[in-house]
Amino acid sequence: MLTLQKRKSKPKYKNFQSRDVVRFFKVKRHLRSKLHTTWMVIGLIVVILLPFILGVGLYIKSLLLLEDQSLFNLLFSSDWRPLAGKFGFLTFIISSVWVTIIALLIAGPICLLTAIHLTQYAKNWVLKVVHPVIDILAGIPSVIFGVWGILIIVPFISDYIAPFLGKQSSGYSILAGSIVLAVMIIPFILNILIEVFRTLPDELKESSLSLGATKWQTIKFVLVKKAFPGIISAFGLGVSRAFGETIAVLMVVGNVTTIPKGLFQPGYPLPALIANNYGEMLSIPLYDSALMLAALVLFVVVMLFNLGSRIAISRLEEKG
Amino acid sequence: MRRFRHTEEKLFRVLMFLSTNIIVISLGIIIFSILYKGLPSLTWEMVSQTPKGGFYFGKEGGILNAIIGSLYLAVASTVLALLIGLPVALMMNVHLIKYTKLVNGIRFLLDLLWGVPSIVYGAFGFTVMIYFGLKTSLLAGIITVTLFIIPIMVRAMDEVLKTIPRGLMETAMSLGSTSSEISYRVYLKQVIPGLVTAVLLSFGRAIGDAASVLFTTGYTDHIPTALGQPTATLPLAIFFQLSSPIPEVQNRAYASALVLTIIILATSILSRYFSKKYQKNRIKQ
Numbered sequence: 183m184l185t186l187q188k189r190k191s192k193p194k195y196k197n198f199q200s201r202d203v204v205r206f207f208k209v210k211r212h213l214r215s216k217l218h219t220t221w222m223v224i225g226l227i228v229v230i231l232l233p234f235i236l237g238v239g240l241y242i243k244s245l246l247l248l249e250d251q252s253l254f255n256l257l258f259s260s261d262w263r264p265l266a267g268k269f270g271f272l273t274f275i276i277s278s279v280w281v282t283i284i285a286l287l288i289a290g291p292i293c294l295l296t297a298i299h300l301t302q303y304a305k306n307w308v309l310k311v312v313h314p315v316i317d318i319l320a321g322i323p324s325v326i327f328g329v330w331g332i333l334i335i336v337p338f339i340s341d342y343i344a345p346f347l348g349k350q351s352s353g354y355s356i357l358a359g360s361i362v363l364a365v366m367i368i369p370f371i372l373n374i375l376i377e378v379f380r381t382l383p384d385e386l387k388e389s390s391l392s393l394g395a396t397k398w399q400t401i402k403f404v405l406v407k408k409a410f411p412g413i414i415s416a417f418g419l420g421v422s423r424a425f426g427e428t429i430a431v432l433m434v435v436g437n438v439t440t441i442p443k444g445l446f447q448p449g450y451p452l453p454a455l456i457a458n459n460y461g462e463m464l465s466i467p468l469y470d471s472a473l474m475l476a477a478l479v480l481f482v483v484v485m486l487f488n489l490g491s492r493i494a495i496s497r498l499e500e501k502g
Numbered sequence: 503m504r505r506f507r508h509t510e511e512k513l514f515r516v517l518m519f520l521s522t523n524i525i526v527i528s529l530g531i532i533i534f535s536i537l538y539k540g541l542p543s544l545t546w547e548m549v550s551q552t553p554k555g556g557f558y559f560g561k562e563g564g565i566l567n568a569i570i571g572s573l574y575l576a577v578a579s580t581v582l583a584l585l586i587g588l589p590v591a592l593m594m595n596v597h598l599i600k601y602t603k604l605v606n607g608i609r610f611l612l613d614l615l616w617g618v619p620s621i622v623y624g625a626f627g628f629t630v631m632i633y634f635g636l637k638t639s640l641l642a643g644i645i646t647v648t649l650f651i652i653p654i655m656v657r658a659m660d661e662v663l664k665t666i667p668r669g670l671m672e673t674a675m676s677l678g679s680t681s682s683e684i685s686y687r688v689y690l691k692q693v694i695p696g697l698v699t700a701v702l703l704s705f706g707r708a709i710g711d712a713a714s715v716l717f718t719t720g721y722t723d724h725i726p727t728a729l730g731q732p733t734a735t736l737p738l739a740i741f742f743q744l745s746s747p748i749p750e751v752q753n754r755a756y757a758s759a760l761v762l763t764i765i766i767l768a769t770s771i772l773s774r775y776f777s778k779k780y781q782k783n784r785i786k787q
Binding site: 304328 | 508510511514515517518519520521522524525526528529531532535536539586587589590592593594597606608610611612613614615617618619620621622623624625626628629630649652653656680681682683685686703706709710711712713716717737740741744755756759762763766767769770774
């Protein structure tokens, strides 16, 4: 009797059974799972499409200029007079190449030596000091590097290095840009190099040592040789990072629209060109299109360097 | 010959030692020079007031607008990137775990995206902004910076998720979990330390990047109150003040640089602290 009365008071749950509970939660769980999965797929599609959207977006914007003048003329002419509709990028490309190569020449050997030191010789406490240093250096914003360049590097070049070599320089020069860039790409290259040296199998080292080679010979003839593709790719990634770096270089490189003829002369790399002229680009016809083309050139060059280096690295990882 | 062999090794060991020191010392010089130049001009007024009239001629005011603007921008874009990035990273390691080639392809793509210079994102963001008829605003900046940090965040999370032993997923699956439950209830708990590090890394990138916001957020002396308003950011504040010929303004640039450095260092230290503290829930291989 008692149970019947209870049922009457709650007619809603007349046929209430425990398996309904299970079903309800099962449906809810699976629904939730589906919702999550859908959101994940949407995110994934965004991420996958992003590089293509970037490329296509910039291409569409630069199409205006490309219809007007041929790409070859634009890239290999040094005639930069936006008001007259002349957009020759050669000056900026040469500056970019200079700055990048010299930065790599400075950073490359330092990184390679440090990577060998850290992976082969260094004691534990050295690693404990150097790893945070690399991390912090990698995290410092580029504008801080720029400030540092203006505070230390620029005066150092104009007061010491240039007079020492018998030249005159304001300090705002290709060399200043390269040094700042070199310090910026060091943590980046170094991290990859350490990774590369760590993936080398220990057997290589052991067998070389057991054949009577000294540690240094082992490093020089076995490890570095084996890691060579990895080293080149690490440098390639460093180049792509250096090529696109904007604010820090812009602050110390001088920004003069002439083809630089020496280390102590000012230059005007591509990213600096884009960053410096964003304000006025809408007031001059085709100017915005030209700057977008510059961004597209940057994008393509960086992508190519990245692509080559990443492929080489992944091949190396498969082998190791 | 033998003697030469050892001299060569010794020479290179000295060089190696030197180059390691160069790296440590250059960080030291950077931080020291920013401290040395920035500390004297860093006053409470600097960080607690917005620019007043004549600020850019060396008169009263501070850079509160840039600090708040940068924080708005970085926090908002980090949250947005987390909303998109976390599911993607989880999906790559849970749902798609069988499709190794696809996942490796996605990783490759993300690595490529990581390498794209921020000025390219800036230029692209600007194009999109013009296309939709937006003006330079906080919103445009947030979208651009989000796109810029998504690859960094996903890749950083993915690196941590990769290390989770696969047996954990098999166990969870055999108990009847759906794949999203595995993602959010099992895997997520495992990667909390790495996750925090990834988020803080992206936050650091977002707050420190100047080239991507140069086009899109504009610059103003006011603290933004809506998404559609232009916003000042710290890196640009440093950049603009430093290009002024007036020494007082330049000194303020150094002080602003110090503020930014402190924020970045604090993020870095926080992420180290978190990654150590939450290590205990972790199942190791």
